[in-house]
Amino acid sequence: MMAGLRVEGLTKSFNGNRVIDDVSFEVEEGEFCVLLGPSGCGKTTVLRLIAGLETPDRGRIYIGDKEVTHLSPRERDVAMVFQSYALYPHMTVYENMAFPLRMRKVQREEMEKRVLEAARLLNIAELLGRKPRELSGGQRQRVAIGRAIVRNPSLFLFDEPLSNLDAKLRAAMRIELASLHRRLRATTLYVTHDQVEAMTLGQRIILLDEGRIQQIGTPEDVYERPSNIFVATFVGTPQMNLLKGRIGMRDGRPCFVRKDLLVDLPFGGLEGYEGKEVVLGIRPEALAEGEGPFSGRVEFIEHLGPERIVYISMDGETLVMRTGSGFSRSIGEGVRLKADPSGMHIFYEGRNLRA
Ligand SMILES: Nc1ncnc2c1ncn2[C@@H]1O[C@H](COP(=O)(O)OP(=O)(O)O)[C@@H](O)[C@H]1O
Ligand SMILES: [Mg+2]
DSSP, rough: OOOOOEEEEEEEEEEEEEEEEEEEEEEEETOOEEEOOOSSHHHHHHHHHHSSSSOOOOOOEEETTOOOOOOOSGTTTEEOOOOOOOTTTOOOOHHHHHHHHTTTTTOOHHHHHHHHHHHHHHTTTTTSOOOOOSSSOOOOOHHHHHHHHHOOOOOEEEETTTSSOOOHHHHHHHHHHHHHHHHHHOEEEEESHHHHHHHHHHHHHHHEEEEEEEEEHHHHHHHSSSBBBHHHHHSSSOOEEEEEEEEEETTEEEEEETTTTEOOOSSSSSTTTTEEEEEEEOOOEEEEEEEEEEEEEEEEEEETTTEEEEEEEEEEEEEEEETTTTTOOOOTTTEEEEEOGGEEEEETTTTEOOO
């Protein structure tokens, strides 16, 4: 039976170091949620707590309506797919996939049926007689996923399952995982440090940093309304431009002031912040050539097929602009830029005043 997942106030320390701090979130039944954050922020620990491989110091875990905080891993009906695949080297693909069913004393016919079904779904039916060492990295990863699928668990946990694959295979597996989820509709919590993977796979993204939740939202939410500087800079490539300055007023309207630079801020949420030190964030694609407040010099241009990533030096800072192939200036030339307000954010003490 499928079920949703809820964790409340999870806290965990190792040797007096708090690595998970008051983490609460929910994954709805049938939802694909991604837990995203930099290496070492606590993602694997959260999965291990949910799977029952670690015990929390505080907090509760529910799968469906049932509290599982103190149940053994076996009693939780959770399948975890590890980055390392963890296949048994001496067993064939078939035996690896059938293993969790054999442990649960599933009947032979039923076992064969489920393994074949999963193998077909994952396009590995012709590999069932091979040993793991006779498989490519991508094929091994499929076997590991297949071993989770045959169990038909309440909840799937994936721990960076694609990070050992090369870029091309990773992109292909992303699409396969997305279509697999559309077919199985299994409740899934998927861990990655790769924001592109998170944005393409996640129905919702849970952003974690230093053991604390930074934001929970759809890919659009976290991109368009990042709640703080961490989220704003972790999601999106090239990274959002950041400039330090303060809030000023021009003709009774708020603006951003930094040395000679004055940028109108035609949006709300800034009342009462006049004179405060803030950080202006600008998405690279919000910058465009035109009669705007920014002027600088082209430092470097990256040609990425249809796109240009242009590095512009401005008063000791570098602005990064993402633009089309129509960009005509060369390195060393002066350039004026404007910024689309929809791609601008103002951070005060790290928090986004627009979010
Ligand atoms: N069993 C453990 N004993 C001591 N420290 C641990 C243990 N497991 C994880 N940690 C520490 O907890 C932090 C988070 O680790 P982890 O959950 O693996 O992060 P991530 O998966 O996001 O890279 C790290 O600083 C790591 O060193
Ligand atoms: Mg990890």
